[in-house]
Amino acid sequence: METTEESIEQLATREYKYGWETILESDTFPPGLNETVVRGISAKKNEPEWMLEFRLKAFRAWQDMAEPTWHNLQIEPIDYQAVSYYSAPKAKPQLASLDEVDPEVLATFAKLGIPLEEQKMLANVAVDAVFDSVSVATTFRAKLGEMGVIFCSFSEAVKDHPELIRQYLGSVVPYTDNFFATLNSAVFSDGSFVYIPKGVKCPMELSTYFRINAKNTGQFERTLIVADEGSHVSYLEGCTAPMRDEHQLHAAVVELVALDRATIKYSTIQNWYPGDKNGKGGIYNFVTKRGKAMTDAKITWTQVETGSAITWKYPSCILQGDNSVGEFYSVATTNNRQQADTGTKMIHIGKNTRSTIVSKGISAGKGQNTYRGAVKIGKNAHGARNYSQCDSLLIGDKCGAHTFPYLEIKNTSSIVEHEASTSKIGEDQIFYCQQRGIATEDAVNMIVSGFCKEVFRELPMEFAVEAQKLLSISLEGSVG
Amino acid sequence: MLLEIKDLCVSAEDKDILKSLNLSVNAGEVHAIMGPNGSGKSTLARALSGHPGYAVTGGSITYNGKDLLDMAPEERACEGVFMAFQYPVEIPGVNNAYFLKAALNAVRKHRGEQELDAVEFMTLIREKASLLEMDQSMLHRAVNEGFSGGEKKRNEIFQMAVLEPKLAVLDETDSGLDIDALRVVANGVNALRSPDRAIVVVTHYQRLLDYIVPDFVHVLSGGRIVRSGGKELALELEEKGYGWIDAVAGAGA
Numbered sequence: 001m002e003t004t005e006e007s008i009e010q011l012a013t014r015e016y017k018y019g020w021e022t023i024l025e026s027d028t029f030p031p032g033l034n035e036t037v038v039r040g041i042s043a044k045k046n047e048p049e050w051m052l053e054f055r056l057k058a059f060r061a062w063q064d065m066a067e068p069t070w071h072n073l074q075i076e077p078i079d080y081q082a083v084s085y086y087s088a089p090k091a092k093p094q095l096a097s098l099d100e101v102d103p104e105v106l107a108t109f110a111k112l113g114i115p116l117e118e119q120k121m122l123a124n125v126a127v128d129a130v131f132d133s134v135s136v137a138t139t140f141r142a143k144l145g146e147m148g149v150i151f152c153s154f155s156e157a158v159k160d161h162p163e164l165i166r167q168y169l170g171s172v173v174p175y176t177d178n179f180f181a182t183l184n185s186a187v188f189s190d191g192s193f194v195y196i197p198k199g200v201k202c203p204m205e206l207s208t209y210f211r212i213n214a215k216n217t218g219q220f221e222r223t224l225i226v227a228d229e230g231s232h233v234s235y236l237e238g239c240t241a242p243m244r245d246e247h248q249l250h251a252a253v254v255e256l257v258a259l260d261r262a263t264i265k266y267s268t269i270q271n272w273y274p275g276d277k278n279g280k281g282g283i284y285n286f287v288t289k290r291g292k293a294m295t296d297a298k299i300t301w302t303q304v305e306t307g308s309a310i311t312w313k314y315p316s317c318i319l320q321g322d323n324s325v326g327e328f329y330s331v332a333t334t335n336n337r338q339q340a341d342t343g344t345k346m347i348h349i350g351k352n353t354r355s356t357i358v359s360k361g362i363s364a365g366k367g368q369n370t371y372r373g374a375v376k377i378g379k380n381a382h383g384a385r386n387y388s389q390c391d392s393l394l395i396g397d398k399c400g401a402h403t404f405p406y407l408e409i410k411n412t413s414s415i416v417e418h419e420a421s422t423s424k425i426g427e428d429q430i431f432y433c434q435q436r437g438i439a440t441e442d443a444v445n446m447i448v449s450g451f452c453k454e455v456f457r458e459l460p461m462e463f464a465v466e467a468q469k470l471l472s473i474s475l476e477g478s479v480g
Numbered sequence: 481m482l483l484e485i486k487d488l489c490v491s492a493e494d495k496d497i498l499k500s501l502n503l504s505v506n507a508g509e510v511h512a513i514m515g516p517n518g519s520g521k522s523t524l525a526r527a528l529s530g531h532p533g534y535a536v537t538g539g540s541i542t543y544n545g546k547d548l549l550d551m552a553p554e555e556r557a558c559e560g561v562f563m564a565f566q567y568p569v570e571i572p573g574v575n576n577a578y579f580l581k582a583a584l585n586a587v588r589k590h591r592g593e594q595e596l597d598a599v600e601f602m603t604l605i606r607e608k609a610s611l612l613e614m615d616q617s618m619l620h621r622a623v624n625e626g627f628s629g630g631e632k633k634r635n636e637i638f639q640m641a642v643l644e645p646k647l648a649v650l651d652e653t654d655s656g657l658d659i660d661a662l663r664v665v666a667n668g669v670n671a672l673r674s675p676d677r678a679i680v681v682v683t684h685y686q687r688l689l690d691y692i693v694p695d696f697v698h699v700l701s702g703g704r705i706v707r708s709g710g711k712e713l714a715l716e717l718e719e720k721g722y723g724w725i726d727a728v729a730g731a732g733a
């Protein structure tokens with residue numbers, strides 16, 4: 001508490017054009033990033049001193065860092081001082097009824113099968129709290145609590161489970177890791193924390209739906225999952241709400257810790273607003289996701305990336321323990337002006353470590369899709385094996401697919417296989433479907449789903465259906 | 481009359497391929513179209529099914545009383561036009577049975593019939609697969625992916641048997657089939673002969689016509705039908721070759 005007051009005092013003397021009181025009251029910090037803001041965020045959240053220290057160390061490191069430029073993305077310069085780092089509901093006009101909402105948005109909701117009440121919420125229509133997510137979460141939590149499973153927001157975890165957070169926060173993605181992860185470490189707003197105790201098989205899929213939504217929050221989330229020895233967990237992250245806005249920055253960090261013999265399956269469906277057909281608006285999505293697998297542990301990343309104007313994301317595995325396994329299954333689509341530079345890094349440290357990479361890139365419109373994957377096999381990783389398969393599908397002739405595999409092998413007893421292909425949805429394939437009575441859009445969906453099959457089958461059932469729907473929405477109008 | 485093609489002109493990439501072609505087909509009939517390589521047989525099949533790469537620059541096609549040229553390819557298919565491709569394409573990752581179910585239900589929906597449920601559909605396709613002596617495992621492989629040349633052709637006729645079209649155009653379905661497979665596939669086609677269905681077979685060989693006996697044989701050369709006759713015309717061609725036709729046609733022109 002003292003910390004809070006201290007920082008408020010410090011804040012009162014800073015050089016902002018808005019008074020600190022205004023800041024506290026408004027729930028939205030004015031644009032700009034400096035130490036005062038970092039302290040302010042921490043104060044807002046009533047964080048303990050160690051948490052503030054972590055943020056400050058990160059912030060100081062970030063000030064000396066530069067944005068990465070090695071990617072294959074064309075990004076308009078981002079003015080980090082023009083971003084607000086603590087944002088509660090942005091004052092958007094509240095709409096009286098769904099009739100006032102952009103029909104295009106409603107059509108998308110309908111296709112996604114989002115219930116009406118939730119549609120209203122997402123579209124920022126004033127509704128009563130019908131959608132009672134809090135009580136849902138609580139019922140869940142009671143059941144999970146019986147087994148010792150912790151599933152809560154990151155902020156709660158900082159308060160209620162400080163020993164776990166202090167032990168594992170930054171243990172996989174250090175606060176100095178990279179420009180965006182470091183920025184996140186300084187300013188993260190909230191996120192999720194999961195702990196699965198020894199030997200426990202989590203009885204249900206845990207899921208978080210991030211919606212960069214009417215509230216404009218959650219742009220710097222942080223997720224930490226710790227699976228203790230011999231435990232299992234499957235975690236789903238969905239970002240399914242479209243959004244109409246100017247470019248927005250989203251820089252998240254996900255850390256996975258799979259202790260001996262633990263299994264973590266992390267699935268993502270990312271559908272942030274991609275911007276319009278001309279590249280106006282859309283999310284800039286810079287995400288650092290990494291897992292560390294100890295002896296006999298297994299981490300599986302599955303992602304379906306259909307949204308965002310820019311996607312910069314490389315879910316990776318550090319295969320630390322002997323016999324540990326890392327898997328990466330990815331579908332990334334880029335339509336219109338979307339750009340994705342995504343892939344994975346498999347770092348083999350332990351003996352007999354194995355990794356599998358299956359990447360499916362789909363480009364349509366003027367979309368640019370880059371796969372960037374690194375496989376590193378350390379000198380002690382005897383018997384390590386990697387299999388990579390990297391396929392690109394082009395729809396039309398204005399889009400592009402690029403593949404950059406990097407290999408670093410320091411051990412001669414390891415086996416690395418890489419396969420890559422690029423194909424075009426042929427006019428002839430579509431015509432073949434049409435000749436059997438199948439309409440063009442259905443034909444494209446069918447062909448694309450066939451292409452993504454190996455990834456979709458890694459997703460939990462209900463997610464696979466949703467992923468397929470999203471894919472067809474994101475590619476809508478890409479042919480004829 | 482089920483199909484009436486009048487003065488049809490078709491070009492692809494600025495090349496005139498069909499030049500004022502005429503052909504009439506009644507329901508219940510089987511027509512064979514023969515002719516040298518590059519004469520335009522596949523082009524005729526593509527024009528009938530509405531391939532976007534082939535432009536109709538003149539003439540008309542009336543099908544079942546409607547203007548066929550006015551319809552999108554999938555609409556033609558739903559109206560009962562089927563083409564067995566000379567070179568069937570592969571669709572990786574798409575299950576054969578799933579593909580066919582989507583096709584059949586699209587056609588049924590167009591006809592105002594109820595979509596088949598999974599059980600009804602599987603019963604139907606198992607029956608048709610055994611008609612064509614097709615291994616059941618083929619049903620669950622990806623469409624044509626890794627199929628042998630002969631298996632692809634058989635799969636085309638299997639699809640036709642399931643979709644039960646009104647007008648089927650079989651483009652060199654016999655090429656690539658071994659002797660036994662030819663008999664099986666021909667039997668499959670014959671089983672579909674019916675008074676309200678017409679079949680147009682494009683072939684180079686009398687052998688197929690021994691099994692699927694045509695009512696009419698046409699010779700396509702240089703983008704038009706240069707000679708029509710009964711089934712004996714095919715035998716005559718086999719004996720004398722196309723040079724004979726060209727000489728006659730040339731003399732007549």
Ligand SMILES: Nc1ncnc2c1ncn2[C@@H]1O[C@H](COP(=O)(O)OP(=O)(O)OP(=O)(O)O)[C@@H](O)[C@H]1O
Nearest residue numbers: 492493495497516517518519520521522523524533
């Ligand atoms: N898309 C195209 N672009 C350019 N030329 C084409 C195209 N399609 C067909 N042609 C040409 O038109 C002519 C007729 O081709 P088509 O495939 O109809 O012949 P065919 O009678 O089926 O021959 P075959 O007996 O060898 O199958 C050929 O000269 C061919 O090269």
Ligand SMILES: [Mg+2]
Nearest residue numbers: 521522523566
């Ligand atoms: Mg041909």
